[in-house]
Amino acid sequence: MSDAPGIMISAPSSGTGKTTVMLGLLRALADDGMRVQPFKSGPDYIDPAFHLAAAGRASFNLDTWAMGDGLLNAIAAQAKGAEICVAEGSMGLYDGVATRGQSGFGTSAETALRMGWPVVLVVDVSGQAQSAAAAALGFRMYNPDVPFAGVILNRVASPRHERLTALGMEKAGLTVLGALPRRGDLTLPERHLGLIQAVEHPDLEAAITGYATFLREHVDIDAIKSAARGKGAGQGGRLPPPPAQRIALAQDAAFSFTYPHLVEGWRAAGAEVLPFSPLADEAPDPGADLVWLPGGYPELHAGRLAAANTFRTGLRHHAETRPVHGECGGYMALGAALIDKEGQRHAMAGLLGLVTSYEKRKFHLGYRQAVLHAPLPGHAPGARLRGHEYHYSTILEQPDAPLAAVGDADGNPVPETGSYRGHVSGTFFHLITAEEEA
Incomplete structure (x- = not known):
């Protein structure tokens, strides 16, 4: 069992830059000497290997459609010994499947709610300014029970763009945890199934180090640490048994x-x-x-x-x-x-x-x-x-x-x-x- 607090890195949709934020944050926290436990909400196969490279600790999937309470408890318990949990969402915060599964629809919001992890919403603000706050507020209020830490503004075009966007967030009552300038080099290589595998990245260590430096320059890491909360792993449940010895x-x-x-x-x-x-x-x-x-x-x-x-x-x-x-x-x-x-x-x-x-x-x-x-x-x-x-x-x-x-x-x-x-x-x-x- 682990009582480590945590946060959920999510976004309004895919392609907003949450993986870059996730990897940079994992490495920045690890570099600060923290024991960081990564998780992935949903059925993604590729991201956990990147998480391991960034945090130095194996990442696990939490899936409210496929997994019942017992298995979710057992996976959450893998955070034993960690000081903070950082989970990466899949797709948009509320995107799931059409029918209810073992514990839910498979959304990142469900994982955040079940684990008590406040959401850090990574918002791509390119092409808008104060209007981004209206969208972010919609995500905050769509299910008021989902804990919410604040937003990170991504792909900010200029200091003026940042000021206007932050003004909208302030008016909406949303905490701005950081603002990331637009940078074309902060993307991971992709192919037909999404990201390439971590083992195939030409220089993954340099890339993750760069993400961590970028986040330190533009995001309030201490505020994110302070926002972390959690319910801890519940009692009962076990990991799947082996099919052979x-x-x-x-x-x-x-x-x-x-x-x-x-x-x-x-x-x-x-x-x-x-x-x-x-x-x-x-x-x-x-x-x-x-x-x-x-x-x-x-x-x-x-x-x-x-x-x-x-x-x-x-x-x-x-x-x-x-x-x-x-x-x-x-x-x-x-x-x-x-x-x-x-x-x-x-x-x-x-x-x-x-x-x-x-x-x-x-x-x-x-x-x-x-x-x-x-x-x-x-x-x-x-x-x-x-x-x-x-x-x-x-x-x-x-x-x-x-x-x-x-x-x-x-x-x-x-x-x-x-x-x-x-x-x-x-x-x-x-x-x-x-x-x-x-």
Whole structure:
């Protein structure tokens, strides 16, 4: 359990600069000698690795749609020993899904309200001045129960622009915690799924150091510290248990998206996690009970994976007698072939008949709820799972039996059912939790 106070960095919408503020604040607080616990509200796979780089402490997702109270308590308890919690919101403050999930709709506002963390709203004020206060006040009053610390003005064009905008905020009764001048270099590299992965950033340390310096120059860090509040982690709940005792977990630039609370739960329960790199042509540990291939970007490394004979031989040998599971990119790598954006076909592991194409791009995004037809490691047939899907690949062939009945957040069926063959299974959704683990 942790009673560390916290804050929620959120915004009216995506693309307002909250990730820059988040990373700069994490590093500035850490540089001040504070033990900082980062969190991410919602199902984002990429941001937690950036948080870890900035704070030096693993970041965890808090998701009120997918997670029940018990799991939320267990994840909040990972802040044990921290002096302050800093959470980054997803999308806009009140953006969620159409139907209520285990604890809510999945909004950052719900996370802030449940944890008692006041919201710091990062407002892009480009193209407006006093009018920005009207929008910010709307966010403050939309749900008056959500704790609110104040605003950070972003992309300020000039000292005059700052004065006029701050005047509007003062009139609206909103505390201005900082004003960030417009700077084109304060953006993180992006590609088709949003930000690049932290491990791929050409100079992440220099970038985060720059963000921290920028924030110190233009934001009242002490005021943000003073605004932090919190309810602490509630009693009860546990992290998801491990699906096996010895788990070979693929970890490299092609396979990197596993929810941190899952791996932490595996380790906390005494499981041994055995990392290996398919891109380095490493086979999974021959003594592993389970091989788990996370999501990632195999489509960017398809040629290297097709040539990774040691990896594929080891994987096939394991699958003869023991389970193998892949999520999203890992699922694609278990299939027969992957077609890259140039239309070139690359042979994959061939443990499933799945053929996917990144040439025929189609955006798949959203929460998923699944009822298993067959076992998935750690879960029996009939188990109800919650997850999230986010990719551009298209299924061309899926000849194997469907793994689950899969629906979106509203329960509408989706065609990406996953599949299984023998000891091998795969899903396009990333597992967050089983409903009974909530």
